[in-house]
Amino acid sequence: MSSPTTVPFVDLQIIHQPIQTDLEQAIASVIARGDFILGQAVTEFESDFAAACGTNYGIGVACGTDAIALGLKAGGIQPGDEVILPANTFIATLIGVQRTGATPILVDCDRRTALIDLEAAETAITPKTRALVPVHLYGQMVSPSKLRHLAEKYNLIIFEDAAQSHLAAAEGYRAGSIGMGAAFSFYPSKNLGGFGDGGMVVTSSREVAEKMRTLRNYGAPKKYLHTEVGTNSRLDTLQAAILKTKLPHLPEWNQLRNQAGEKYDAALAPLESKGIVPMLNYSSTGHVYHLYVIQVTNDCPIDRNILQAQLNDRGIQTGIHYPIPCHLQPGYQNLGYHQGEFPQAEMLCEQILSLPMYPGIGESQIEQVVKAIASVLS
Secondary structure, three states: OOOOOOEOOOOOHHHHHHHHHHHHHHHHHHHHHOOOEOOHHHHHHHHHHHHHHOOOEEEEEOOHHHHHHHHHHHOOOOOOOEEEEEOOOOHHHHHHHHOOOOEEEEEOEOOOOOOEOHHHHHHOOOOOEEEEOOEOHHHOOOOHHHHHHHHHHHOOEEEEEOOOOOOOEEOOEEOOOOOOEEEEEOOOOOOOOOOOOOEEEEEOOHHHHHHHHHHHEOOOOEOOEOOOOOOEOOOEHHHHHHHHHHHHHHHHHHHHHHHHHHHHHHHHHHHHHHOEEEOOOOOHHHOOOOOEEEEEOOOOOOOHHHHHHHHHHOOEOOEOOOOOOHHHOHHHHHHOOOOOOOHHHHHHHHHEEEEOOOOOOOHHHHHHHHHHHHHHHO
16 A cells, blocks of 8 residues: 655646736636637737747647647648657647648657657658657757758758647757747646646747637638638637746746756666666756656666556655557557557657656655665665
């Protein structure tokens, strides 16, 4: 029987309590105005978030999955096109690509970072390839310079899945500013999370932004004129008001996450000889650590599942992001992939473990987590 939780996987209260009055006032202002659909707070937050990402336009939608699907469609992706994405991502990335009617082409990842292997991506390019969807997994960006070089070489669209990388930075770029556009999620546990579902596409293309606004609102550029086959996917005004209130705090929260990541790295270093290897941070302070992930490698005396169970028994919550790669999910066997095609992604899914990570996690809590891991391995 497990102990009561002593170190939670995520603690939203620690960031919400200091700004609770501001959040309540933001919600009250929407109620007072009554503009619950595409209201003032949506317009303001779209502008603020796009600027924070270094882009010109933001278009709020109902969730991150819709942001991927509609963003790709607004960028011209259509049936017959091939879109390259990593096998080790949350299924929403794959769903978003499929909803355009395009053919998803999965590729393997770099084992040390878990990010897409761009050399593997290049070998997967065919005359039908139209776009690359790099996933900035765990809060770290795929190399912008390498992405842009590959895209320019083959005349491909870059559309970033930035759902885990709000305001991440690398090589002078912010997440969302590398290519044609990017998708963000505002699921409550994200670095910038709402009080429910929400998402956004950011872009510096006026044409893409205008098409996005049409697609999210029944395909209508104006009321009752439907020029596109669209859908109903609009960021709620209440959620936008909450997110707008939280956005100014995001740089500080990201900095706290990054500092916690540094502390984890230092504390875990002595355990590398026992097979505990953190995912590599190659972007320094630009990594925003949506998740802090370790590999329980084959050099470890116990496997990942046993370690996770033992930590849970000690009151330490953990997660696995993600236990099954996209190509092995039962619902996607029609894509034609098989066990063994993406060995790095498959190995990571067997070895990764996400440790507690949130803004304000204390050094004593990090030490408690690391000591618990060391205790299990001893």
